[in-house]
Amino acid sequence: MGNDILRVRVARITREAEDILSYELVAAEGGALPAFEAGAHLEVRVPGPGDFLRAYSLCNDPEETHRYVITVSRDAKGRGGSSAMHERVREGDALEVHAPRNNFPLLFARSYMLVAGGIGITPLLSMARMLERTGANYSLHYCAREPGRTAYRELLSQAPFTERVRFSFDGGDPSKGLDVKELLATRLPGARLYCCGPAGLMKAVRDAATLHRWPREKVHFESFTAEGTSAATGREEQGFEVTIRSTGQVLQVPAGQSVLNVLRRNGVRIPSDCEAGTCGTCVTRVCDGQVDHRDTFFQAEPAGDQRMLVCVSRARSKKLVLDL
Numbered sequence: 035m036g037n038d039i040l041r042v043r044v045a046r047i048t049r050e051a052e053d054i055l056s057y058e059l060v061a062a063e064g065g066a067l068p069a070f071e072a073g074a075h076l077e078v079r080v081p082g083p084g085d086f087l088r089a090y091s092l093c094n095d096p097e098e099t100h101r102y103v104i105t106v107s108r109d110a111k112g113r114g115g116s117s118a119m120h121e122r123v124r125e126g127d128a129l130e131v132h133a134p135r136n137n138f139p140l141l142f143a144r145s146y147m148l149v150a151g152g153i154g155i156t157p158l159l160s161m162a163r164m165l166e167r168t169g170a171n172y173s174l175h176y177c178a179r180e181p182g183r184t185a186y187r188e189l190l191s192q193a194p195f196t197e198r199v200r201f202s203f204d205g206g207d208p209s210k211g212l213d214v215k216e217l218l219a220t221r222l223p224g225a226r227l228y229c230c231g232p233a234g235l236m237k238a239v240r241d242a243a244t245l246h247r248w249p250r251e252k253v254h255f256e257s258f259t260a261e262g263t264s265a266a267t268g269r270e271e272q273g274f275e276v277t278i279r280s281t282g283q284v285l286q287v288p289a290g291q292s293v294l295n296v297l298r299r300n301g302v303r304i305p306s307d308c309e310a311g312t313c314g315t316c317v318t319r320v321c322d323g324q325v326d327h328r329d330t331f332f333q334a335e336p337a338g339d340q341r342m343l344v345c346v347s348r349a350r351s352k353k354l355v356l357d358l
């Protein structure tokens with residue numbers, strides 16, 4: 035077992051909303067768990083034939099050391115990781131997780147605006163708990179489809195959150211939901227904005243932040259999916275060409291499609307796991323071309339142009355040659 039792998043026990047499972055369950059995890063051997071910061075996530079080895087590794091944000095207060103709480107929304111269109119969490123994991127089970135990692139740290143600010151969409155509430159809930167405890171100035175804007183599908187609605191409707199949290203229910207039509215342009219028109223001095231949610235919401239927040247001249251370094255995003263990564267990075271997507279070195283095969287990667295999916299459709303199999311640029315499994319050597327890194331895995335250790343995570347990263351040049 036690697037150094038950062040922890041064995042935890044599922045102490046409690048709670049239904050938080052339709053198709054959304056939370057899992058309270060404690061150290062399998064008892065005692066304290068490694069500390070985490072608001073915004074951090076765990077990679078959980080989901081039991082079952084798929085042997086999935088899936089990232090889940092910690093949503094409890096980072097002050098707690100006796101437990102990690104994660105919340106999982108079942109994604110019926112996914113490859114089965116979230117369904118396996120719902121169907122296979124039971125109270126009392128042991129799970130393997132990687133120690134918490136944080137790609138979405140809460141930096142110092144004089145005030146905070148938190149914008150959550152759907153299950154994107156999880157890292158922001160941990161932040162809200164911490165900001166509440168430390169007496170910070172913050173507001174949480176929580177967008178969801180309908181009350182019955184809104185995790186932690188009851189908790190966030192009560193003291194101490196009542197005055198801080200605003201819900202927006204759009205019934206599935208974003209034009210009827212939160213007016214992001216209007217919300218971002220007011221920027222308190224020294225404010226930071228944190229947003230996590232579906233790609234459409236993150237794009238709307240990014241566009242409104244640009245319109246109202248929020249400094250780029252004060253606006254922070256976390257994406258749960260590869261699809262949301264370009265909304266989170268705010269970078270335009272261009273098509274480019276990929277060459278497979280061993281066969282000379284040339285493939286087009288259009289805007290909106292990942293290198294991984296283009297390779298897969300053309301019969302080139304690359305091991306993958308999170309498909310969101312967090313786990314490092316799909317790392318591929320690059321022989322030629324310039325890489326546009328969009329992952330969060332290589333943040334601490336710059337990857338240069340020699341390797342890339344093909345699930346999310348793209349090309350800055352017109353062509354890439356992959357060592358496959």
Ligand SMILES: Cc1cc2nc3c(=O)[nH]c(=O)nc-3n(C[C@H](O)[C@H](O)[C@H](O)COP(=O)(O)OP(=O)(O)OC[C@H]3O[C@@H](n4cnc5c(N)ncnc54)[C@H](O)[C@@H]3O)c2cc1C
Nearest residue numbers: 089090091105106107109111112113114115116156258310
């Ligand atoms: C940092 C981080 C934190 C996260 N925190 C949470 C959290 O707190 N709660 C939570 O519920 N989830 C969270 N997630 C998402 C979670 O890791 C899983 O992605 C999610 O549970 C779905 O897993 P899955 O295996 O069911 O679906 P996946 O297979 O991962 O599919 C997810 C989506 O990707 C698309 N997709 C899947 N396969 C393909 C394909 N081959 N081609 C094109 N599109 C495809 C589909 O649209 C699908 O809806 C987080 C992700 C990250 C990166």
Ligand code: FES
Nearest residue numbers: 307309314316345
């Ligand atoms: S599959 Fe996890 S980083 Fe690409």
